[in-house]
Amino acid sequence: MRELISLADDEGNSVTVSVLGRSPVWNAGLDAEIVVRTPFVSGRIGLVLSASKLAGWAAALHGLDTGEDVVWMEWDRGPTLSIQLTGERDCPEVVVEDESGSMVTVRVPIVPPDDWIADHRQRLREVSDHWVPMLSA
Template sequence: MGDGVPRELISLADDEGNSVAVNVHGRNPRWTAGLDAEIVVKTPFVSGRIHLGLDVGRLKKWADTLDRLDAGEDAAWMKMSRGPSIVVQLTGERDCPEVAVEDVSGSMVTVRVPLVPPDDWIADHRRRLRLVMDHWVPMLSG
């Protein structure tokens, strides 16, 4: 999408073809304080996607999650809310970082994706968050 609008809030990928992304599609037409987004999981074995509603509170909680990860702690984003959540373990079962996408309240499915992000991934995700917030938050009401 070459329109200059920030669409990728999260983009974690490795050279093995494993990735977890959160893509922002735009304002939610039925929720003036929210954005339409989706979590996309791709691996050589399994791929899937799930709808996600984002608001300012969830975006701020992603910033908190990045702070915890930067401090060397495992962290969960949206774990206590309805809908899907993302859990990042800095050292997973395979001695590398692991991202779990959980949809406990809906499909009751959890997908764990081991991946090794680049060294600067937290700084990159803070930049992504800032771009998304700068562009989308002024358009939201509520």
């Protein structure tokens, strides 16, 4: 298992996206899950990642690096993950929406470390280097 996204703070709030392995149903996909943990609510939802979704995450990281709020996996079946750099509580917020399934939205305020975008670019490189060659095989 590799964590593509790992956002956490000292308050006990976290949102992670972990790659679990190659999808047994779709050769060009990776089984993954989004896990939300807070002192108040916790949950998880499965999803399938593709090479194009990983490219979308790279574009999202670029947007975040230039100061833009981003939405990742919008208009796709399954969950959507948004990052708002200045959320309702004047700190970054991660919003996980599952409109197509449970119809639940969770908003998690998180103050990430200063180097979090560089860390997530490295995470993306590691996931891509390990998994993307297998998806095209």
